[in-house]
Amino acid sequence: MDFLVAPFASNVFMQNAFVAGLLVSVACGIVGTFVVLRGLAFIGDALGHGVLPGVAIAVLLGLPGMVGAAGGAIVMILGISLVTRKSSLSSDTAIGLLFVAMLALGVAIVSRSRSFSGDLVRILFGEILGITAGEILIQLAATSAIAFLAALCYRPFLLLCFGNEQADASGFSSRLFHGIMLGMIALTVVVSFKTVGTLLVFGMLLAPAASAALFARRIGGMIAGATAIGAFSVYAGLLASYWLDLAAGASITLVASLIFFVLFSARRLGEKGRAASREDPHHA
Amino acid sequence: MREMAVLSRGLSVGYGSEVIVPGIDLELAAGQTCALVGINGSGKSTLLKTLAGLLPPILGEVAILGKPPLSMPSRVAYLGQFHPSGMALPLRAADVVRMGRFSSHGLLGKLGSEDEEAVWAAIEAMGVTKFADLPLSRLSGGQRQRVFIAQALARRADLILLDEPASNLDAPAVETYRRLVRATADAGAACIVATHDIDEAGACDMTMLLAHRVVAYGPSSEVLEPAALLATFGIVGRYREGGLVAVGREHDGCHDGE
Numbered sequence: 001m002d003f004l005v006a007p008f009a010s011n012v013f014m015q016n017a018f019v020a021g022l023l024v025s026v027a028c029g030i031v032g033t034f035v036v037l038r039g040l041a042f043i044g045d046a047l048g049h050g051v052l053p054g055v056a057i058a059v060l061l062g063l064p065g066m067v068g069a070a071g072g073a074i075v076m077i078l079g080i081s082l083v084t085r086k087s088s089l090s091s092d093t094a095i096g097l098l099f100v101a102m103l104a105l106g107v108a109i110v111s112r113s114r115s116f117s118g119d120l121v122r123i124l125f126g127e128i129l130g131i132t133a134g135e136i137l138i139q140l141a142a143t144s145a146i147a148f149l150a151a152l153c154y155r156p157f158l159l160l161c162f163g164n165e166q167a168d169a170s171g172f173s174s175r176l177f178h179g180i181m182l183g184m185i186a187l188t189v190v191v192s193f194k195t196v197g198t199l200l201v202f203g204m205l206l207a208p209a210a211s212a213a214l215f216a217r218r219i220g221g222m223i224a225g226a227t228a229i230g231a232f233s234v235y236a237g238l239l240a241s242y243w244l245d246l247a248a249g250a251s252i253t254l255v256a257s258l259i260f261f262v263l264f265s266a267r268r269l270g271e272k273g274r275a276a277s278r279e280d281p282h283h284a
Numbered sequence: 285m286r287e288m289a290v291l292s293r294g295l296s297v298g299y300g301s302e303v304i305v306p307g308i309d310l311e312l313a314a315g316q317t318c319a320l321v322g323i324n325g326s327g328k329s330t331l332l333k334t335l336a337g338l339l340p341p342i343l344g345e346v347a348i349l350g351k352p353p354l355s356m357p358s359r360v361a362y363l364g365q366f367h368p369s370g371m372a373l374p375l376r377a378a379d380v381v382r383m384g385r386f387s388s389h390g391l392l393g394k395l396g397s398e399d400e401e402a403v404w405a406a407i408e409a410m411g412v413t414k415f416a417d418l419p420l421s422r423l424s425g426g427q428r429q430r431v432f433i434a435q436a437l438a439r440r441a442d443l444i445l446l447d448e449p450a451s452n453l454d455a456p457a458v459e460t461y462r463r464l465v466r467a468t469a470d471a472g473a474a475c476i477v478a479t480h481d482i483d484e485a486g487a488c489d490m491t492m493l494l495a496h497r498v499v500a501y502g503p504s505s506e507v508l509e510p511a512a513l514l515a516t517f518g519i520v521g522r523y524r525e526g527g528l529v530a531v532g533r534e535h536d537g538c539h540d541g542e
Binding site: 037152156158163165168169170171172213216218219222 | 383
């Protein structure tokens with residue numbers, strides 16, 4: 001059993017990675033739940049990629065990546081809200097184009113850097129094993145802010161799951177609280193990209209929450225389930241990365257996605273089984 | 285004189301600058317029920333949304349309980365038309381009904397025993413007690429609709445706006461819902477219902493016939509007459525044994541068959 005604990009017990013960088021990963025799991029568990037329930041996956045994806053040019057500019061200028069990510073996220077949120085307000089018909093297409101453009105811009109900017117491919121891989125897939133204590137503190141603050149906002153806005157967020165009208169008719173401005181939710185997605189992406197990367201943060205946002213949605217019967221239960229699945233993914237992914245020498249961020253996201261597909265198949269099988277036993281009363 | 289639940293003068297409703305129904309004069313007192321009758325796209329939902337404050341009026345004046353729309357969300361309940369596909373949320377039926385009480389408590393105000401009483405009274409009244417603890421995703425479309433009607437009732441509002449609430453309901457549930465609307469009005473609330481069902485309109489105190497314009501508005505017994513219905517639906521109708529029967533139609537889409 002030593003191999004399950006020893007990598008963390010004897011390496012500070014593994015401990016830091018685990019703590020950072022746990023914080024990502026909490027933030028993504030909370031925000032991902034509402035992203036999944038409201039069908040905002042595409043916007044989450046767009047935000048994840050939209051921060052790339054910001055990070056790239058920050059890398060070139062020697063600024064902290066998080067500052068650049070925040071700038072990129074703000075530009076992306078403004079772009080998304082402009083696009084969704086002006087053209088309700090083709091907003092999916094417009095958001096899709098927006099994030100492809102931001103991704104391309106990011107890669108174009110990074111290609112000016114001397115260490116092009118190394119920088120790009122770090123941005124896209126994170127460097128969880130190089131997380132510092134200072135970065136963990138920033139993550140802790142951001143995760144606390146996300147938890148606080150989710151508790152504060154729980155009612156309007158729940159109403160928004162049923163549609164903007166439900167929120168507005170109950171006296172909660174759908175525009176205001178949708179904006180707050182976008183801000184929370186952006187904050188999650190900004191503080192998580194260093195850990196799991198801009199490409200994979202989307203997986204952590206979606207996979208644990210979607211897995212929990214398969215079985216949860218309460219919103220609170222779904223958040224708790226998503227956080228637990230995320231935390232387990234971080235642990236198992238780090239372990240796999242340590243022993244098998246795999247990229248850490250990718251391993252974590254892979255475990256989270258695998259859990260989703262296993263649970264998804266299990267549920268489908270369960271449903272089929274129930275349907276079969278309904279049709280055939282002699283079937284045990 | 286009783287409080288005016290809804291008072292509009294020369295109200296034009298629509299989306300953006302596109303007018304769907306112009307010049308609506310609507311007066312509805314507390315304790316009265318009103319049916320908005322018309323085919324799909326005739327402006328029923330647009331008018332309801334404007335009264336709920338979800339759409340700004342394009343022209344004219346409208347007062348809800350003496351104030352501009354949406355001034356008092358806890359006193360106005362609105363149930364729009366849902367799209368059942370998006371309803372696989374991890375919530376129990378009772379949680380959904382409880383959402384009807386949010387408007388009285390803001391972001392963090394605690395729901396008390398009075399709220400629980402309103403929630404469970406509405407659940408019982410709509411006959412959803414049996415599946416109150418089941419997740420929404422396990423309920424049929426009709427059962428969900430009953431839960432949503434219970435949510436609107438749980439608000440204990442002074443004005444209740446319902447957009448085709450009886451679609452998806454089976455005959456006993458329609459009966460329950462109609463009885464409840466009547467009882468709610470008798471208790472002093474005003475209620476406006478969008479419907480295709482002329483029988484339902486006949487049971488309301490007032491009826492407004494809509495066909496991209498106000499064809500007629502007044503007491504149901506006066507408004508629901510063949511010439512006005514022909515203008516609204518393109519059908520000819522007549523009363524038989526107290527109910528209205530459509531005996532001929534000029535085009536489809538005039539009956540609530542969904």
